[in-house]
Amino acid sequence: MSLTESTPEAAARAASIAARTLAVLPVSDRNEALTAMHDALLANKQAILAANARDMTLATQASQSGHLSQSVLKRLDLSRPGKYDDMLSGILDVRRLDDPIGKIDLRTRLDDGLELERVSCPIGVLLIIFEARPEVIANIAALAIKSGNAAILKGGKESSNSFETIATVIGTALEATKVPNAAVQLVKTRDVIDQLLGLDRYIDLVIPRGGNELVRYVKDHTKIPVLGHADGLCSVYLHRDADRDVAVKVVVDAKCDYPAACNAAETLLVHEDVLRTVLPAVAEALLAKGVSLRCDEKSKAALKESLAPSSAVLVQDATEEDFNTEFLDLVMAVKTVPGYPSASQSTTNGDSGSVSGDDTSLELAIAHINTHGSKHTDCIVTASSAAAEKFMSAVDSAGVYWNASTRFADGMRYGFGTEVGISTNKIHSRGPVGLEGLTIYKYKLRGHGQTAAEYGEGKGKRRYKHEKLAP
Amino acid sequence: MSLTESTPEAAARAASIAARTLAVLPVSDRNEALTAMHDALLANKQAILAANARDMTLATQASQSGHLSQSVLKRLDLSRPGKYDDMLSGILDVRRLDDPIGKIDLRTRLDDGLELERVSCPIGVLLIIFEARPEVIANIAALAIKSGNAAILKGGKESSNSFETIATVIGTALEATKVPNAAVQLVKTRDVIDQLLGLDRYIDLVIPRGGNELVRYVKDHTKIPVLGHADGLCSVYLHRDADRDVAVKVVVDAKCDYPAACNAAETLLVHEDVLRTVLPAVAEALLAKGVSLRCDEKSKAALKESLAPSSAVLVQDATEEDFNTEFLDLVMAVKTVPGYPSASQSTTNGDSGSVSGDDTSLELAIAHINTHGSKHTDCIVTASSAAAEKFMSAVDSAGVYWNASTRFADGMRYGFGTEVGISTNKIHSRGPVGLEGLTIYKYKLRGHGQTAAEYGEGKGKRRYKHEKLAP
Structure with a gap:
């Protein structure tokens, strides 16, 4: 050096x-x-x-x-x-x-x-x-x-x-x-x-x-490729069938473990059906950690009903800008995802597979994240593997999590041994970047004087074999 | 659409x-x-x-x-x-x-x-x-x-x-x-x-x-990542021990198969020791195809001696700019790579491994390509696997070839089935880009409510297992 x-x-x-x-x-x-x-x-x-x-x-x-x-x-x-x-x-x-x-x-x-x-x-x-x-x-x-x-x-x-x-x-x-x-x-x-x-x-x-x-x-200010992330606007979505304890653990860790980190959660999306069942427990745990909640109308109304008046003071009205903000602090924006009558609810048998009404809510949550998020790390809390898989396929982020804190987005935690940074780029390296992200490849071709003109479809031309060999 | x-x-x-x-x-x-x-x-x-x-x-x-x-x-x-x-x-x-x-x-x-x-x-x-x-x-x-x-x-x-x-x-x-x-x-x-x-x-x-x-x-004019290549300035280097027939085949194909292509060769580097043995045959074959040669002093002198006067007319003086030019035409710049007394030449036993004098020539050829080339595709013609491997490691190009025409740099020829283009970028995709180059990845994490705070080195903390599983 x-x-x-x-x-x-x-x-x-x-x-x-x-x-x-x-x-x-x-x-x-x-x-x-x-x-x-x-x-x-x-x-x-x-x-x-x-x-x-x-x-x-x-x-x-x-x-x-x-x-x-x-x-x-x-x-x-x-x-x-x-x-x-x-x-x-x-x-x-x-x-x-x-x-x-x-x-x-x-x-x-x-x-x-x-x-x-x-x-x-x-x-x-x-x-x-x-x-x-x-x-x-x-x-x-x-x-x-x-x-x-x-x-x-x-x-x-x-x-x-x-x-x-x-x-x-x-x-x-x-x-x-x-x-x-x-x-x-x-x-x-x-x-x-x-x-x-x-x-x-x-x-x-x-x-x-x-x-x-x-x-x-x-x-x-550069034409050189840049690896990194400007923002870390991570969200957690609580689906209709979110387990309350899982929701509390995941959201509190995602928000409070290290609020200034890029993988801390900033937005909480809540399915309408769990506003009065799961959200209050999550909100109480967050408020106990000193988090201010910036809520949309429906979630605020639900919390006003269920929280003690002393806690409810920390529940404020959200502005549209709050859903585009990386607070990096003990502040969280809360948004309600509308619920729809579920086609199979009348015949429900406890199966947690996705159904048409839930699909619409899920799609709205996904659309919110794809529009407002920063493509860093986003999580769904749900008991349904179908909903989780759909969320993980459709959310366009470097990390898509099911029932796990967004704070896991880290090279050490992923087992890479070390981390150069976390990338929200869409090419080369995405998410936590280890040593591998500092490499590219080259093609080596070893021949004996072959020419491209020898090969082709015509008469007298050689054909490529294109045999895959073990690396 | x-x-x-x-x-x-x-x-x-x-x-x-x-x-x-x-x-x-x-x-x-x-x-x-x-x-x-x-x-x-x-x-x-x-x-x-x-x-x-x-x-x-x-x-x-x-x-x-x-x-x-x-x-x-x-x-x-x-x-x-x-x-x-x-x-x-x-x-x-x-x-x-x-x-x-x-x-x-x-x-x-x-x-x-x-x-x-x-x-x-x-x-x-x-x-x-x-x-x-x-x-x-x-x-x-x-x-x-x-x-x-x-x-x-x-x-x-x-x-x-x-x-x-x-x-x-x-x-x-x-x-x-x-x-x-x-x-x-x-x-x-x-x-x-x-x-x-x-x-x-x-x-x-x-x-x-x-x-x-x-x-x-x-x-x-953009901040969006760009995949492609502006230039295709490919070179062929004829090492001291280049086989004459291989040299003729490879150079003629690399230059003449399709001169307007980005993977056509533009510069011919020639080890001083083969100026009068290998180069004349290569030059004659190129001249027969209508290629003009732009030669440095030593290579020109060698060709004037060995070529018929009628052919020698097509041999011109090179300017420095010729070695930075992608002709895309039947023109090739020829440069001599100085030869040095080889440490083992006195005791040579026909072994084609690298020796110190040859190493210096090889390094000069590599340095020329890394300085003047466009990191597209470059080739060495040599009987020595040590020289070839050194060339392929040290030349910083998407394709590095041993005894094969640069014209093989192509998605179809590589067996990718199709090609989006050829990239001289240093990140994401390099060389011929197939479907794979249009993809990136995401990390999916499936949990059961785990929090990052549970893990660590301290007492009562869980340890990561980081077990590699079969993909």
Whole structure:
């Protein structure tokens, strides 16, 4: 890693050349670089914490004068118990992951002695813009090296001292390894971002991590593909046959486990038939956690009837805008999904399969989510597998859940070992993105002098065999 | 399909709603729509050819007055032998392909009763801009429907009459199927393109098919991801140990089989040691096909010695710009790759493994391609598997070939059954893109009321199982 002082263009060109060396390094060399990084960060803990303390002093002053939020201050502090060790063990976790490079997922015999294979390879050069969290630089450097990608890093300015010290420590450690110095570069000043975003000739992918303002800015100012999410407007829909206990557990966790997270739920959709059966229990549990509810008319009326007057005070009227808002706070919008007479209700036998009336309600819930949501993660609470499967097929989101909290949308929880970010893109990678999302593939064709002109339908032409081979 | 008269925004919004219906149609319904399309195009052949004849009349006039090239005229003509039948059988070919939707490629038990799966699904709404080739509209409509994607189509203006008639025929046929009318829409006027390119709210992917001017224009005017290639600057490198016959076959096919194609070779790199052994045979074969050679100093000197004076006339001096040019014509740039004394040459035993001097030449060839090429398809001709493997690993192109013509870079030839286009992107899809490239995935999580807060490292917390299950 180097702390680059060169122009953005020179830095990006150097990264692009380093990427070619890194791309062909065997995994043993890439893993050795991670070991070197880990050991150097361990050996230089005091110097790094001292640099972090300088950042903290400045940030505390800024916070006291009201120029910096408490949450930024908290994220900045690398001396909090366990944080430094987590950073170190994170590097070893990445080292342990399977090599994402060189995986063959398609092999075809086009003809005798003419074999095609598709093999995973690094994307090239990543530009990663992230918040003022000092440990993230080590995590991202590890991910980039493991996946064979060069990376240009730009972190939040409040961490400047920490970043510079960490970059120097890592840079020195990498010098003894096969990873080229320009493979991971830290840029310092914010004003270089616009120039870097213009370098689509050298940079293959931008990953902005941070608030939606940053992500929107990046998307609006570059032709380079952007991986990430601007919004996380997740919804939970309580269907007609939602189990009350499941509904309470899922909604409370989805809203309250970490309200500032992108996978926290913001909207609660409630089937009309359960306004007075399931919703009150859910609302009571949310109110007990301090959540304000912004309700449409029907749900508000139902809650006014069932809640104690002291609780009902926290129930407010929703505006249309509330259903388009990512609150990132203890606030939840509640909307009623109209119920319809169910064709089979007169002959119901306890079967929880879908019926025509319920289908209409389900479709309205799905349409609401597809229109107002952010294609991140959405959940249905229902006892009906038919309703759940329909919801999961028709909701156009990266994560579609049945009776489980939206908070599970996370690379660690999915078992990916680590996470680059969560993508609401419609191409390449969707949902939590692990190492695999930092790879692409190439086609290798091995022949013996074959020409395309030899093959065809006509007389005397060879025919393709197109035999699938085991990868 | 509908021939839309609405505003671009209304058309895109309608496509986005239709996409949701199309996305959940079973493959039987999608295949039935293809059958209906096929039958209607067969039944209305005369009307369609009559419309095409009107396009041909106008285009012939434009061609005679010098406003239209012969090649556009040729592509426009749907009455050429076999062309109509090819269009019809193309639809049946797509129908026969495996359903790309609903494929599960990852299943993980996060915990008992909490299972994650990753399943392929359509991307959403495609905007496809293509040249004046009437049969392409049927092909693309078939691909979009099969992959469950809605599509907005804009074809070259010279085909207007053909397109409108085909769109009406297909639209009428689809009315009797489950595919919504707005799922495939044809827009007519060119001036709507800019507006459509601004509708990233509704359109998920743009696929421009046509010249690099069009592709560049599209890339410069949209935030929507673009799938395709602006350039196809492919190279063939003749290594020190290239077999002469293989070199002749591969280079002649790569250059001459179809010079206007994106997978035709434009640059020939020649190891210094074979300038007087392999190159003359290759050059003679190329010259016999009418190819002009633009040579650097060393290769030109070698050819002047070995070629007959009458042939040598076609050997010209290369400029630096020639090595950055996609000629799309019977022109090829020739560059010498310096040879170095090979460490093992004194003790050579016929083994064709790589040696240090050759490594340097190989690296120079690779560096030339990575710097001047367009990351499309590049080939090495060599007897050495070590050199070939190094070339294929280090050249950063969608296709990397050993002893095979670059012309094999094609979806049909790869056995994909059909092709949406060839991508030189570094994310999502690379190389020839088949139906698979029109899909993405979503994560489905099925639980029983689990919450993220239940899991963790602390006491009393549940641990994730992360058991891999067979997909």
